[in-house]
Amino acid sequence: MEKKPKGPPLDVHLSLISSSMAIFAVLFCVLMVVPSVSSVGAPAKSDSFTPPDSYLLDCGSSQQTTLSDKRVFLSDQNSREYLNYEGKDLVVSVPKADVPLPIYLSAKVFSSEATYTFRMNKAGWHWIRLHFFPVSGNGANLQQSKFSVISDSLVLLHEFSLGKESGWVMKEYLVNVTNQQLSIKFNPAKDSTAFINAMEVVSAPDMLISDVGNSLVPVAQTSGLSQNSYQTVYRLNVGGPKVESQSDTLGRTWAEDRQYLKPENAGRNVSVEPKVIVYPDGNSPLIAPPSVYSSAMEMGDANTVGPNFNVTWSLDIDTSYSYLVRLHFADIVSKSLNDLYFNVYVGGKKAISGLDLSTVAGDLASAYYKDFIVNSSMGVSSPLKVQISPMNEAAGTKNALLNGLEVLKINNSVNSLDGEFGADGKTAGASRGSVAAVGFVMMFGAFVGLGAVAVKWQKRPQDWQKSKSFSSWLLPLHAGDTSFMSSKSSKTSLGSRKSAFYSSTMGLGRYFSFAELQEATKNWDASAIIGVGGFGNVYIGEIDNGTKVAIKRGNPQSEQGINEFQTEIQMLSKLRHRHLVSLIGYCDENSEMILVYEFMANGPFRDHLYGKNLPFLPWKQRLEICIGAARGLHYLHTGSAQGIIHRDVKTTNILLDENFVAKMADFGLSKDGSDVEGQAYVSTAVKGSFGYLDPEYFRKQQLTDKSDVYSFGVVLLEVLCARAAINPALPREQVNLAEWAMQWKRKGLLEKIIDPTLVGNIDPESMKKFAEAAEKCLAEYGVDRPTMGDVLWNLEYALQLQEASLKGKTEDDNLAVASAASPSPAPAPAPSTNLDNKSVSSSEQAKQPSEVQAIDEHSGTAMFKQFAELNGR
The missing domain is CATH 2.60.120.430 (Galactose-binding lectin)
Incomplete structure (x- = not known):
């Protein structure tokens, strides 16, 4: 990183230490202790950092130099504590010059190899900052100096020379120190000299660049970025x-x-x-x-x-x-x-x-x-x-x-940051063949479109290219349109780092060995199975000392399962949203196809509605779960250029975490709208679940995002009526929930068939708004159905009406106790809703009661106002 007095601002001269570091240096100077920082200090907070190591040297200066920010650079003159140099000391200094800091006014000059050595109190990331300015004097022509600088085995500078440039230069490096001491060697070229004006060696926090999991870099390396x-x-x-x-x-x-x-x-x-x-x-x-x-x-x-x-x-x-x-x-x-x-x-x-x-x-x-x-x-x-x-x-x-x-x-x-020569004299050309091979493999990977891949590659199992192996069909997926949305903060223990690395397909996260997952599921114990599908079984497991995860193990004998598995990889590799189940990692060892997801503690939404004898879900909570699922679907439809159609929306694919936050799951049947760019639909064989299938899709085999909307309408009726979408055991007219419920809706008697536990606990206006949303979703033709943005708006409104009703009841009860009851006006339905692709006008909103307009940021409706103008977003 270079900078001249009037040059580019990125090569900065200051790279100063934080205020806490400055105070630390001053205290040590006052106490006249050794200028290396003690390892003792207060634990680092998330917003502050005290460096265990802090060395600031003003090279060639006869005395310490205090900068305007109170940092103290100690003199290396007449001291062999840091410098090992057999030649004759040569110091060049000037009283003033066009430089930003006084540390540039003197320089130490070497005619042969010289090494600075610093004792490290703690291993980890360290800044190395080298300051250069060609001070004139003492017969030295530093402008023509040519030299290399090597830190342990890392080449920082190779045959560096200022040449015609006369300004000052600062070079900044970030290195992971693993030894108890750090050496910085200056090696002049033949018939030349080396020099240095000032030097900084300062600890940096570990979080700055972690080994794995803190960022979404598309890499395929085993050791991670910290290497x-x-x-x-x-x-x-x-x-x-x-x-x-x-x-x-x-x-x-x-x-x-x-x-x-x-x-x-x-x-x-x-x-x-x-x-x-x-x-x-x-x-x-x-x-x-x-x-x-x-x-x-x-x-x-x-x-x-x-x-x-x-x-x-x-x-x-x-x-x-x-x-x-x-x-x-x-x-x-x-x-x-x-x-x-x-x-x-x-x-x-x-x-x-x-x-x-x-x-x-x-x-x-x-x-x-x-x-x-x-x-x-x-x-x-x-x-x-x-x-x-x-x-x-x-x-x-x-x-x-x-x-x-x-x-x-x-x-x-060859461990160099300048030139092709390593510290041992080897050139980068010796390894170009392997690098080219890595590039060739990556070219067929998920990063063709990104042009962003890693430097190193882990050797795979010998049979990784088998026709049904995870990797063999994984590599070509979704080149060029990957959304980087996975967590930066996932961590792995030291014990698991050997098997934790970034996949060659962006978004798959952590790599698990088969042995790890076998241990996590107690050798694939049948009692750990929490789900079964065409792909195989889903197990609950524990990783990293107790973290629960859901582990989906593919069945290699099922071609349908493999296809669905592949589709799910494609979707999850480019999706990340609070209301979509997150992918944690994968395993492709020995032809296995295993995905590891976040564990959803409360399971499928359906289990809480009927069939499992679980505690009753109040109407408000059901609305909040529907809103979460709608947000997830809305993101699928609008979060990418062409949108994604889920194609299997149902209550068993809406999972609930420990806080009953809803997340869409199971993308095995999903379709990417990019498959038919320029068309309004996807021509495809009909797939989905009976009872939820869009009748227009069934007739024409033309899939659109409105097919998901229809399925979501069935979900809404399941929520309201607490019964299955298809129940062959019922009388013929009641078998299909959508048909049966809409018959009662048209009669104006829908309240006759709702979940009995909701009777007396649901605001009539809230139910009316909810039922209208469901009815619009179930329109026979997709063009007549709302978008998921419109549905979301109306569900938010139904929730607001329910909350206003509950608030009104509470106020009524309090007023009755005080014998000063004054009936609150009942919440009125919105005069116009965007189910018809219209937003509520400001004048109409003004007519709504104050109870409806009030929004509690913790109620789940804090986002309500922004949806008033979604209009099909």
Whole structure:
């Protein structure tokens, strides 16, 4: 990372340590102890960090140097504590120069090999920052110096020279130190010298780059990211001013981004107060400070942009290396949740499709980051382009944003960050054959469309290419349109890291060995089976010292099961939503096809409605579960460019977690709308469950998202009537729930057939609104059915009516006790609903009683207002 006085702002000179680190250094200086930091200190908090190791050296200075931020750089002059150098000391210094810091005014010069050694108090990530400025004097021509710098076995600089450049330079590295001491060796080229002005070796938090699971990098490596070393190439505060190191949580400097924006007027700066930024679980200000997330670049012409318009950052890179690209997001522009969907591109390839920050980050102004690996073997081009653009297919505000951008170079195959030569003299060319082979395999993998794959590849079992193995049919799936939505914060124990790595297909998460899953299910004990399907069995298991998971083990003898398994992989590899069951990982060992999901403690929704003698679900809770399922389906239909049709919506595929949060499951029959781009339907053989099948789909074999809407209408009737969609044991006219219930609805007597436990506990207006929604879903022709966005709006309204009714009853009871009862007006139904693709007008809303308009953020209706204008989103 280089910077001249008037050069690019990304190669920053300051890279300062955080305030806590500065205080630590000052205290030690005052106490006159050894300048290496003690390992004793207060436990690090999520928003602060005290480095176990902190070495700051002003090389060649005759005395310690105190910077304006109170950091103290100790002199290395007349001290052999750190420096091992057999040659004659040569020091060059000047009283003043055009440099940002006084540590550049002196330099230590070496005519032969010299090594600085630092004792490490704790292993882990460490910053190494090297400061260079060609100070003139004492007959030394540092401008022409040529030398290499090696840290242990890692080449930091190879035959480095400032050449014609006369400005100052700072190089920043992030290395994982595993030994008790760290050495930094300066090796002059023949007939030349080496020099250094100042040096920093400072601990960094482990969370900065974890081994596995903290980010969605499309890699296929066994050891994870912590086995690599990195050099900071770009660190940009997008849309905001330069963030100096004293304002950063880890002493980093974030440069302005404008000079990399192409064209400059494509984006517009936006900002909020840093205090409004929140950090959800699994994130921390140590990743990036609030000052980065509180500013952003949005579309220059938000909400009126053309379909191909985007904001582009062009970044020059060395294409012989791979890079970790970290993108920082916080939705500081939206006024409501689920209103902003946009696409993200890295290297000209779609990296994130339909990013919904309010879902993945959990709230507005909530910090969120995403990591990607851009691999040299897949044809990286320079400049590297990072782009954002609106998702024009989705409703809501047509906008996109980016808050921060980091690009870190990854060491090559000979452990070098500069040039093709390793510390042992070997060249990267010796391993190019294996790298090319990896690139060839990956080219047929899920990252063809991304152009982003890993540096290393785990050797697979010998029979991994068998025709029915998991990997053999997994590799070609969904190239080019993968949504990176899985959790950044999943962790594995040290014992399981050997088998935990990123799949060659993006989104599959953690790799499990067959032995691990065999142990988790007690050798596939039949008593652990919690589900059975065409693919095979689903088992409950325990991993990582007690974490419960659902383990779906494919049956290799079932061709239908294999097809459904493959489809489920395709869907889950690009989907992530609070109301969709999450995929944790997989196993493809010895031709097995095993997927591991989050465990849904309360099982299928159907079990709580009838047949299992489980506790009664009140109407309000049933509504909240329906709303959650509707949100999941709405996301499927609108969250990607072409949308996804579930095709098997039923109460057994709506699962409930320990808090009764509903999540859609079982995507084995799902269809991607991209199969028929440009058409309004998918021509396909009829599949689904009897009782839920769309009659139009059955007749024409033309599948649309309105087929899911019809099935969801049947689900709503199951919820209301607490009986199966098809029950052959009943009289003929009652066998089909949809037909039977609609007959009673048309008679105006639907309340006669509802679940008896709901009688007297359901608000009539709430039931009426709910029944109207179900009736619209069950329209004979798809064109007459509402979208899932419309259904969601009406379910929210039905819930609001129920809550208003409960509130009114409570108030009535209290007033009666006080002998001052004044009847509350009954909640009126909405004069107009968007079941007919109309939104409720503001004048009509004004006529609704205050009890209906009040929204409790914990009631499940806090999002109600934003749905008033969904109109088929």
